[in-house]
Each structure stands twice: as C-alpha cells, then as structure tokens.
Amino acid sequence: MxxxxxxxxxxxxxxxxxxxxxxxxxxxxxxxxxxxxxxxxxxxxxxxxxxxxxxxxxxxxxxxxxxxxxxxxxxxxxxxxxxxxxxxxxxxxxxxxxxxxxxxxxxxxxxxxxxxxxxxxxxxxxxxxxxxxxxxxxxxxxxxxxxxxxxxxxxxDSRKRKQLHLAAVFACNFTNHLLGISRQLLQQADLPNTLLQPLIQETVAKALQSHPFQVQTGPAVRHDQNVIEEHLKLLQDQPFYQQVYQLLTRSIQAQHPKK
Amino acid sequence: MxxxxxxxxxxxxxxxxxxxxxxxxxxxxxxxxxxxxxxxxxxxxxxxxxxxxxxxxxxxxxxxxxxxxxxxxxxxxxxxxxxxxxxxxxxxxxxxxxxxxxxxxxxxxxxxxxxxxxxxxxxxxxxxxxxxxxxxxxxxxxxxxxxxxxxxxxxxDSRKRKQLHLAAVFACNFTNHLLGISRQLLQQADLPNTLLQPLIQETVAKALQSHPFQVQTGPAVRHDQNVIEEHLKLLQDQPFYQQVYQLLTRSIQAQHPKK
CATH class of the missing domain: 3.40.50.720 (NAD(P)-binding Rossmann-like Domain)
Known part of the structure; x- marks a missing residue:
C-alpha cells in the first residue's frame, strides 16, 4: 500500500x-x-x-x-x-x-x-x-x-471508542498523575523514588490479573480513620493533593462500605 | 535466628x-x-x-x-x-x-x-x-x-515511613482504584478489559523511567475542553466518577497551566 x-x-x-x-x-x-x-x-x-x-x-x-x-x-x-x-x-x-x-x-x-x-x-x-x-x-x-x-x-465504532478513551483517561492519564504526586511526596521526604517501584509494579500486575476492586488495599478500604487523618495532616500544605486524597478515599469507601 | x-x-x-x-x-x-x-x-x-x-x-x-x-x-x-x-x-x-x-x-x-x-x-x-x-x-x-x-x-525512621506510606497510597491504592473505575467503564461499554492492558503497562513503565509529570498526556494536560466536557457527559450517571474526573483534571492542569 x-x-x-x-x-x-x-x-x-x-x-x-x-x-x-x-x-x-x-x-x-x-x-x-x-x-x-x-x-x-x-x-x-x-x-x-x-x-x-x-x-x-x-x-x-x-x-x-x-x-x-x-x-x-x-x-x-x-x-x-x-x-x-x-x-x-x-x-x-x-x-x-x-x-x-x-x-x-x-x-x-x-x-x-x-x-x-x-x-x-x-x-x-x-x-x-x-x-x-x-x-x-x-x-x-x-x-x-x-x-x-x-x-x-x-x-x-465512534461511540464505543469515546467510552474506551474515557476509560483510558482514568487508567493512564490519571494514574500517571498519581504516580507523579507520589514521586513528589517521596522527594519532599528525601526518600529515593526507586523505593516504591516494586510495589507499583506488583500493584499494577495484580490489578491486571484480577478485578482491581477485588484486590483493593490501603487505609481507605480498611476504613482506617486514624491513618487517613494523619495522611491528610501531612498534606495540609498541599490542598490540591489533600482534596484528591479525600475524594479518592470516599470513592473507594463508596465501593467498599464499612462492614 | x-x-x-x-x-x-x-x-x-x-x-x-x-x-x-x-x-x-x-x-x-x-x-x-x-x-x-x-x-x-x-x-x-x-x-x-x-x-x-x-x-x-x-x-x-x-x-x-x-x-x-x-x-x-x-x-x-x-x-x-x-x-x-x-x-x-x-x-x-x-x-x-x-x-x-x-x-x-x-x-x-x-x-x-x-x-x-x-x-x-x-x-x-x-x-x-x-x-x-x-x-x-x-x-x-x-x-x-x-x-x-x-x-x-x-x-x-517513623516520620519518613509515614510519608512513604502516604506516597504509596497515591501510587498504589489510588492507582488501583482508578484501574478499577477504568475496568468498570470498559464493561459498561461492552469492551474487553484486555484492550487497555498494553497502554496501562506502557504508561506505568514510562512513569517509572521518567518523572511522571514530564510525560503527562491526555485531554487535561492539553486543556482540551471539548473532550473533557464530552467525558463528563458520559459520566453523568456516575457522579462520583465525574467528581474524580473533574478534580484530577484540575490537579493535572494546576501542574501544567495553559500556555
């Protein structure tokens, strides 16, 4: 051709x-x-x-x-x-x-x-x-x-491609942004950014193997309010990241209500 | 021992x-x-x-x-x-x-x-x-x-470990949740969830190689308001996901102001 x-x-x-x-x-x-x-x-x-x-x-x-x-x-x-x-x-x-x-x-x-x-x-x-x-x-x-x-x-078709693109924005563009926030937080704590790499790779491997909602871990899904509040305090000078933390915590908890 | x-x-x-x-x-x-x-x-x-x-x-x-x-x-x-x-x-x-x-x-x-x-x-x-x-x-x-x-x-030490844990919540727990949302959106569109796997893997590989903020892609960083509004419309029956979309878009745009 x-x-x-x-x-x-x-x-x-x-x-x-x-x-x-x-x-x-x-x-x-x-x-x-x-x-x-x-x-x-x-x-x-x-x-x-x-x-x-x-x-x-x-x-x-x-x-x-x-x-x-x-x-x-x-x-x-x-x-x-x-x-x-x-x-x-x-x-x-x-x-x-x-x-x-x-x-x-x-x-x-x-x-x-x-x-x-x-x-x-x-x-x-x-x-x-x-x-x-x-x-x-x-x-x-x-x-x-x-x-x-x-x-x-x-x-x-075009309609489905638009839905696919939306799904890709969540899975890729937003995920990349969260990885950027994480990296910035490590820098602020003077910790090497390689430290989280094995965890990130394993998290993604697991999410691709299973349904991510079924393998959710962390303070939000545990409804661990003490840890959540400490994290929000650590973010007090970064109000945008604090808002992201709060909203994603609520979104996870809406998915996984307290037993 | x-x-x-x-x-x-x-x-x-x-x-x-x-x-x-x-x-x-x-x-x-x-x-x-x-x-x-x-x-x-x-x-x-x-x-x-x-x-x-x-x-x-x-x-x-x-x-x-x-x-x-x-x-x-x-x-x-x-x-x-x-x-x-x-x-x-x-x-x-x-x-x-x-x-x-x-x-x-x-x-x-x-x-x-x-x-x-x-x-x-x-x-x-x-x-x-x-x-x-x-x-x-x-x-x-x-x-x-x-x-x-x-x-x-x-x-x-304990203080740094707490900051590390916070960074891990963003990089892993929240990322996993976004991958779950993405997977759900694919299901709703009757699309196979394997479709996004190469893109997800490449996105993460790239984010780990570079600083994620420097390789950010997608409608938010392009300030592509048309696409953003169409996506928000697609999410109108899922107000939580709509909020997540809006906030992460604003957070990306705060990182990357319109030129």
Missing part, C-alpha cells in the same frame, strides 16, 4: 516506521514544520517531505492523519486527496465524522491504542488497533493494513 | 516463608484463628501453632508482629516475651512507638514494602525492607536478618 503520512509527532513517527517495516511504502510526509518533516521523511526513506496539504499527486492510496486532535479540523478543511482514496485519522477521541469535510475520499479511523514517545522503541505487534470505516470495503482495506503491523485489530 | 510469628495473614505468610527459606527457624506461630495458625504452621514446619500470646517459652529471640494495623495495639497489650528479646511490627503506617507497651523487649520495625496475596508467589530479594530500631544493637540484628532475605534494606 502506498501511504502518505500527515503529521510528524509521536504517533506519526512510530506508526510510520511500523508501516514502513511491514513493507508499505510511505510516499510522502506532510508537516507544517520543515525540520520535523525532513527528519521523519529521512527515517521513512524514500518518503518525500512535502509542505502543502494538496496531496493529490503523491501517488498514495491511503492518507493517515496523525496530528493532535485539535489540529484535525484544520487539516480536514485544507487537505486535497485523489478521488477514491482512503483518509483515516488516528485519534481515540475524535469520531469518524470528524473527517466528513474531505471531498471524494472514503474515510476511516485507524487508532493505535498506545502512548508513544519518539525516544522509546515499541513493539507494534501487541498494540491494539481500533478500526472504523464508513463502508465495508474501506473497513476491509484498513483491516488488511492493520493486520500487517498488529495481531490485535478490532472494529470499534 | 529463632523466630516467632504473630499473625497468619498475607504478610505473615510470605515473610514467614522467606525467613524459613533463608535458614531461620520459625519456632512458633500465633493466630487467634485455629484453622489459620494450623495451616501456616504446617507451611513453616516445624513451627508450633500456638493459641496464646504468652510467648515466653517459645524459645524465640525475635518476635514478628504481622497483624492488621488495627490489631497491633491489642497484641501489644497482651503479648508476653522473654526479657531481652526483640519484638518488631511489619506495618508501614505505625510508628516504632506503637510497641512501647511491651515489657522487657527491645523493639523495632521490619516493614517489607510490597503488597502480598497468599495465592501469588513473590521474589522477596527485590522487596525493600525498611528497618527502624530503638537502639543500634537491635538495628544491627534486624539488618542482618533482613539482609538474608532482601538486597534492599534501608533505615527509615
């Missing part, structure tokens, strides 16, 4: 490389930033770095929009692709309908459900790819492409 | 086995519940299951209290040990002073910083053991014992 990539961020970087390695040909790469498009195009050789969203002459059959969610609308408003080609976005939070304004193309969603950093290599084969398409034929084409880079290809 | 274990829960179970395997002799095991003490004593053969907290004749030099935090006070009030022996508790949240009422013994804390389930074998050698003792000689004895089961032995 001949592919044009729109975007040069973390998703474009990893998805482009995975598609390239699977034998697809990245014929062109668009980014508004010259340095970014040159750099990624060089990685995806012989991709041509292009500075215009008129992509009708790139020779591609598939156009992959991998830009920040907030930039999708402006790409859709500007991009020109050949009639009959397929355009997909790679966003977990945007509906298929976000691509409605593109003339002459069949549209789809090609969402790799993972968090990417350019500096960290990643095994694409285990990353779920969630697909959606405006018609069955387009879906089948996307399914074939996705199947060349991942063993985990799922059809998930 | 001859050791008597007080308790038969998850900590007693794993710590007892680790001490046993390291060549220490568990001479007696106390639990108020006959079935529990018989079961664990059999695992720690030839430990004797005892039903009294008068432990003066067990022959042990070290007494390890591994009971729920809320039960420590009643053990302290009742237990009898030989003069000059060492008594430790294994709690992350209780100070050394929680053992003050024990007559004639030197006291310490022997806190294995990990979450334990009886059904899940665990490699003790990488588990940090946090020690504290009322005097240098007792500390050295505990350090020797801890060194036989773990490579990660640290001196952490």
């Amino acid at each position: 001949k592919i044009t990539l729109i975007g040069s961020g973390n998703v474009a970087w990893h998805l482009g490389k995975a598609l390239n390695q699977a034998g697809h040909k990245i014929v062109a790469l668009y980014s508004p930033t010259a340095a970014h498009r040159e750099e990624l195009a060089a990685e995806l050789s012989p991709a041509k770095a292009v500075d215009s969203l008129d992509l009708r002459t790139t020779g591609a059959e598939l156009f992959v929009i991998a830009v920040p969610d907030a930039a999708i609308a402006s790409v859709v408003a500007t991009v020109r692709v050949p009639a009959g080609s397929i355009v997909v976005h790679t966003s977990g939070s945007q509906p298929l309908a976000a691509l409605q304004g593109i003339t002459g193309a069949r549209t789809g969603v090609f969402y790799p459900l993972q968090t990417f950093s350019k500096s960290k290599p990643i095994d694409f084969s285990t990353i779920p790819i969630l697909l959606e398409a405006e018609d069955e034929h387009t879906f089948q084409t996307l399914q074939e492409v996705a199947g060349t880079i991942s063993k985990e290809v799922h059809l998930v | 001859k050791i008597t274990l007080i308790g038969s829960g998850n900590v007693a179970w794993h710590l007892g086995k680790a001490l046993n395997q390291a060549g220490h002799k568990i001479v007696a095991l106390y639990s108020p519940t006959a079935a529990h003490r018989e079961e664990l004593a059999a695992e720690l053969s030839p430990a004797k299951a005892v039903d009294s907290l008068d432990l003066r004749t067990t022959g042990a030099e070290l007494f390890v209290i591994a009971v729920p935090d809320a039960a420590i006070a009643s053990v302290v009030a009742t237990v009898r040990v030989p003069a000059g022996s060492i008594v430790v508790h294994t709690s992350g949240s209780q100070p050394l002073a929680a053992l003050q009422g024990i007559t004639g013994a030197r006291t310490g804390v022997f806190y294995p910083l990990q979450t334990f389930s009886k059904s899940k074998p665990i490699d003790f050698s990488t588990i940090p053991i946090l020690l504290e003792a009322e005097d240098e000689h007792t500390f050295q004895t505990l350090q020797e014992v801890a060194g036989t089961i773990s490579k990660e032995v640290h001196l952490v």
Whole structure:
C-alpha cells in the first residue's frame, strides 16, 4: 500500500516506521514544520517531505492523519486527496465524522491504542488497533493494513471508542498523575523514588490479573480513620493533593462500605 | 535466628516463608484463628501453632508482629516475651512507638514494602525492607536478618515511613482504584478489559523511567475542553466518577497551566 503520512509527532513517527517495516511504502510526509518533516521523511526513506496539504499527486492510496486532535479540523478543511482514496485519522477521541469535510475520499479511523514517545522503541505487534470505516470495503482495506503491523485489530465504532478513551483517561492519564504526586511526596521526604517501584509494579500486575476492586488495599478500604487523618495532616500544605486524597478515599469507601 | 510469628495473614505468610527459606527457624506461630495458625504452621514446619500470646517459652529471640494495623495495639497489650528479646511490627503506617507497651523487649520495625496475596508467589530479594530500631544493637540484628532475605534494606525512621506510606497510597491504592473505575467503564461499554492492558503497562513503565509529570498526556494536560466536557457527559450517571474526573483534571492542569 502506498501511504502518505500527515503529521510528524509521536504517533506519526512510530506508526510510520511500523508501516514502513511491514513493507508499505510511505510516499510522502506532510508537516507544517520543515525540520520535523525532513527528519521523519529521512527515517521513512524514500518518503518525500512535502509542505502543502494538496496531496493529490503523491501517488498514495491511503492518507493517515496523525496530528493532535485539535489540529484535525484544520487539516480536514485544507487537505486535497485523489478521488477514491482512503483518509483515516488516528485519534481515540475524535469520531469518524470528524473527517466528513474531505471531498471524494472514503474515510476511516485507524487508532493505535498506545502512548508513544519518539525516544522509546515499541513493539507494534501487541498494540491494539481500533478500526472504523464508513463502508465495508474501506473497513476491509484498513483491516488488511492493520493486520500487517498488529495481531490485535478490532472494529470499534465512534461511540464505543469515546467510552474506551474515557476509560483510558482514568487508567493512564490519571494514574500517571498519581504516580507523579507520589514521586513528589517521596522527594519532599528525601526518600529515593526507586523505593516504591516494586510495589507499583506488583500493584499494577495484580490489578491486571484480577478485578482491581477485588484486590483493593490501603487505609481507605480498611476504613482506617486514624491513618487517613494523619495522611491528610501531612498534606495540609498541599490542598490540591489533600482534596484528591479525600475524594479518592470516599470513592473507594463508596465501593467498599464499612462492614 | 529463632523466630516467632504473630499473625497468619498475607504478610505473615510470605515473610514467614522467606525467613524459613533463608535458614531461620520459625519456632512458633500465633493466630487467634485455629484453622489459620494450623495451616501456616504446617507451611513453616516445624513451627508450633500456638493459641496464646504468652510467648515466653517459645524459645524465640525475635518476635514478628504481622497483624492488621488495627490489631497491633491489642497484641501489644497482651503479648508476653522473654526479657531481652526483640519484638518488631511489619506495618508501614505505625510508628516504632506503637510497641512501647511491651515489657522487657527491645523493639523495632521490619516493614517489607510490597503488597502480598497468599495465592501469588513473590521474589522477596527485590522487596525493600525498611528497618527502624530503638537502639543500634537491635538495628544491627534486624539488618542482618533482613539482609538474608532482601538486597534492599534501608533505615527509615517513623516520620519518613509515614510519608512513604502516604506516597504509596497515591501510587498504589489510588492507582488501583482508578484501574478499577477504568475496568468498570470498559464493561459498561461492552469492551474487553484486555484492550487497555498494553497502554496501562506502557504508561506505568514510562512513569517509572521518567518523572511522571514530564510525560503527562491526555485531554487535561492539553486543556482540551471539548473532550473533557464530552467525558463528563458520559459520566453523568456516575457522579462520583465525574467528581474524580473533574478534580484530577484540575490537579493535572494546576501542574501544567495553559500556555
């Protein structure tokens, strides 16, 4: 498959490389930033770095929009692709309908459900790819492409993808924030941040093995009011963290009422 | 070292086995519940299951209290040990002073910083053991014992241990709760809970490699108000989760103000 990539961020970087390695040909790469498009195009050789969203002459059959969610609308408003080609976005939070304004193309969603950093290599084969398409034929084409880079290809419609994204915000974005708070608390206590690593890893391993609600531990689920109050006192100079502590304690206790 | 274990829960179970395997002799095991003490004593053969907290004749030099935090006070009030022996508790949240009422013994804390389930074998050698003792000689004895089961032995006083425990509540107990919410949201959307596993694992791996605040992703850090409002709408029938979503979003945004 001949592919044009729109975007040069973390998703474009990893998805482009995975598609390239699977034998697809990245014929062109668009980014508004010259340095970014040159750099990624060089990685995806012989991709041509292009500075215009008129992509009708790139020779591609598939156009992959991998830009920040907030930039999708402006790409859709500007991009020109050949009639009959397929355009997909790679966003977990945007509906298929976000691509409605593109003339002459069949549209789809090609969402790799993972968090990417350019500096960290990643095994694409285990990353779920969630697909959606405006018609069955387009879906089948996307399914074939996705199947060349991942063993985990799922059809998930826009409504469900939004619910999935919400679940991911809790499991990943919020979890990361809590790990950040924890790390900051360790720093404040002059304790090494490696100290909690085995506990964090085991907690997550256990939560993935069982239902997390069934393996909940800690002062909240024990309704250990003494410890809870001491912790709140330790947080008295950090009112935001104190509020987070209180609310999550109440949420755990709502799940596990006092016996 | 001859050791008597007080308790038969998850900590007693794993710590007892680790001490046993390291060549220490568990001479007696106390639990108020006959079935529990018989079961664990059999695992720690030839430990004797005892039903009294008068432990003066067990022959042990070290007494390890591994009971729920809320039960420590009643053990302290009742237990009898030989003069000059060492008594430790294994709690992350209780100070050394929680053992003050024990007559004639030197006291310490022997806190294995990990979450334990009886059904899940665990490699003790990488588990940090946090020690504290009322005097240098007792500390050295505990350090020797801890060194036989773990490579990660640290001196952490009661004040710091409390701060560490607070950090662990954020990193583990609260994180587990968020993973539970996420799993529930997936169930409600009729999506397989395995779908988010690679993302969760990568998120945590990344958070442990870098400072989590520096690798924060998601709608909150992007100040993507459209997505945030759609998520809040999806949570309208779950007001607790909606509150958690709002507060953690604000906490992330306080960390990462809009540019």
